[in-house]
Amino acid sequence: MIRVEKIYKQFGDLEVLKDINVEFERGKTNLIIGRSGAGKTVLLKILIGLIIPTSGTVFYDDTDFYKLNKKQIRKLRMEVGMLFQASALFDSYTVEENIRFPLDMFTNFTPAEKSNRVNSCLEKVNLEGVNNRYPSEISGGMQKRVGIARAIVMHPQYLFCDEPNSGLDPKTSILIDQLIRDITRENNITTIINTHDMNSVMEIGENIILLQDGHLVWQGSSGDVLSTDSGIIQNFIFASPFLQRLKKLALEK
Amino acid sequence: MLLGQSLGGPRKLNIYFRETIRHMMDIGIGSVIIVALIAFFIGAVTAVQFSYQLGGTLIPRYYIGYIVRDMTIIELAPTITCLVLAGKVGSNIASEIGGMRQKEHIDAMEIMGVNTASFLILPRVIAGLTMIPLLVFMAAIISIFGAFVASVPIGLFSADEFIKGLGMFYDPYNVFMMFVKSVVFAFILITIPAYQGYNVRGGSIELGNASTAAVVFSNVFILLSDYFIALLLTT
Numbered sequence: 158m159i160r161v162e163k164i165y166k167q168f169g170d171l172e173v174l175k176d177i178n179v180e181f182e183r184g185k186t187n188l189i190i191g192r193s194g195a196g197k198t199v200l201l202k203i204l205i206g207l208i209i210p211t212s213g214t215v216f217y218d219d220t221d222f223y224k225l226n227k228k229q230i231r232k233l234r235m236e237v238g239m240l241f242q243a244s245a246l247f248d249s250y251t252v253e254e255n256i257r258f259p260l261d262m263f264t265n266f267t268p269a270e271k272s273n274r275v276n277s278c279l280e281k282v283n284l285e286g287v288n289n290r291y292p293s294e295i296s297g298g299m300q301k302r303v304g305i306a307r308a309i310v311m312h313p314q315y316l317f318c319d320e321p322n323s324g325l326d327p328k329t330s331i332l333i334d335q336l337i338r339d340i341t342r343e344n345n346i347t348t349i350i351n352t353h354d355m356n357s358v359m360e361i362g363e364n365i366i367l368l369q370d371g372h373l374v375w376q377g378s379s380g381d382v383l384s385t386d387s388g389i390i391q392n393f394i395f396a397s398p399f400l401q402r403l404k405k406l407a408l409e410k
Numbered sequence: 411m412l413l414g415q416s417l418g419g420p421r422k423l424n425i426y427f428r429e430t431i432r433h434m435m436d437i438g439i440g441s442v443i444i445v446a447l448i449a450f451f452i453g454a455v456t457a458v459q460f461s462y463q464l465g466g467t468l469i470p471r472y473y474i475g476y477i478v479r480d481m482t483i484i485e486l487a488p489t490i491t492c493l494v495l496a497g498k499v500g501s502n503i504a505s506e507i508g509g510m511r512q513k514e515h516i517d518a519m520e521i522m523g524v525n526t527a528s529f530l531i532l533p534r535v536i537a538g539l540t541m542i543p544l545l546v547f548m549a550a551i552i553s554i555f556g557a558f559v560a561s562v563p564i565g566l567f568s569a570d571e572f573i574k575g576l577g578m579f580y581d582p583y584n585v586f587m588m589f590v591k592s593v594v595f596a597f598i599l600i601t602i603p604a605y606q607g608y609n610v611r612g613g614s615i616e617l618g619n620a621s622t623a624a625v626v627f628s629n630v631f632i633l634l635s636d637y638f639i640a641l642l643l644t645t
């Protein structure tokens with residue numbers, strides 16, 4: 158469980174987050190949605206201390222993250238897997254070396270154990286036979302999947318994904334969504350996903366928050382999205398004429 | 411569950427070791443040619459110019475060997491080599507680490523729990539502290555060789571004179587001084603660029619600036635410390 162308390166964030170004059178309070182539950186896929194520039198990435202980075210909030214704090218269960226010292230932060234971070242919006246693969250390492258990196262750094266696994274772990278992660282993200290390629294030699298969508306494989310290789314307790322399915326084709330995108338949901342349930346971990354993908358919202362949105370103008374303006378599940386009469390969420394989710402028509406059809410039935 | 415066995419341990423040493431070897435290759439092997447080339451010509455020019463300066467004086471020719479040897483060992487080999495390496499290795503380190511900062515690679519390591527300052531800087535420092543003194547040593551030998559090759563065949567002095575000079579007033583303390591200088595300069599030209607790169611923000615313009623600043627500051631600090639080492643070790 159991760160609880161965000163009274164988070165404010167300003168960059169100079171720009172107020173990006175204002176008084177964000179929310180609890181992300183364990184064993185559930187928590188989604189942060191909002192327009193481009195709404196502050197999703199900033200919020201995700203604040204959770205793990207890559208960006209320091211102007212005020213407010215973050216609790217991991219009962220631990221106040223912003224009261225930890227450097228060493229304690231490092232220890233906690235070992236339980237966190239994160240996919241960055243731009244993947245952030247190390248470009249002087251191959252795909253395999255990228256995924257193996259945390260294992261090399263923090264475990265005493267044998268080379269065989271490591272390579273098994275790497276391959277099973279690659280299999281999970283539906284990528285095989287690219288072990289020895291460099292990040293610059295694979296497509297953006299493949300990089301994203303390698304990023305996910307690297308994020309889950311240590312079996313994290315907390316999984317943060319910044320737009321896991323942007324740049325993926327619909328089929329792979331659904332696969333990745335399902336993978337993230339399955340990992341979350343099986344290992345009972347706390348998963349937080351930034352997305353604008355409406356498929357994901359409806360597929361795996363167990364606890365969704367909507368950010369707008371720096372405020373948390375709506376919270377609910379994918380079921381609530383359909384039933385709510387909140388104009389804010391309606392405008393956001395059903396922004397495209399196509400979806401509006403679909404929704405109308407669905408309601409008529 | 412992984413955590414129990416995760417802290418420290420031999421594996422972590424392993425990856426640090428691998429990184430160190432990689433940087434030793436980059437810094438060492440990658441700089442041999444440029445350092446050799448520069449050292450050769452410095453030796454050659456020093457010899458030619460000294461024989462010009464000594465021409466028509468009563469100072470015996472074989473002094474040229476002695477002068478070339480000591481100038482090279484005490485000053486030219488460590489200082490010129492390291493100024494050149496500050497440009498080559500230093501700017502490379504600043505832009506490599508700076509690029510990792512900008513592409514969120516450092517953040518990605520941080521959230522894994524890696525101590526990035528140590529992981530990115532320590533292997534480079536160790537690689538620099540071992541390889542650069544070796545390069546400097548190589549430069550000194552090549553310089554002396556360059557002096558010989560450039561002068562003897564065209565008759566500025568004879569091989570015997572040169573070799574006699576090389577053997578004169580030899581003081582191992584000078585070699586010690588060369589190594590002190592090269593270790594200090596190596597430390598400067600690795601850590602300053604690493605610091606510049608690690609703390610870069612913004613985009614490619616900032617990265618370029620950081621790389622330039624890395625080279626300029628390294629050069630200034632190398633020259634300053636050269637002066638202080640000279641004072642400290644010779645007076």
Ligand SMILES: Nc1ncnc2c1ncn2[C@@H]1O[C@H](COP(=O)(O)OP(=O)(O)OP(=O)(O)O)[C@@H](O)[C@H]1O
Nearest residue numbers: 168171173191192193194195196197198199200242
């Ligand atoms: N380091 C920074 N310095 C200044 N402003 C920043 C910084 N990082 C983010 N911002 C600003 O904060 C706002 C929110 O950015 P953020 O990256 O969180 O958006 P986002 O919701 O993730 O958008 P997208 O869906 O496009 O990724 C933007 O207006 C952005 O310009």
Ligand SMILES: [Mg+2]
Nearest residue numbers: 197198242319
């Ligand atoms: Mg974003």
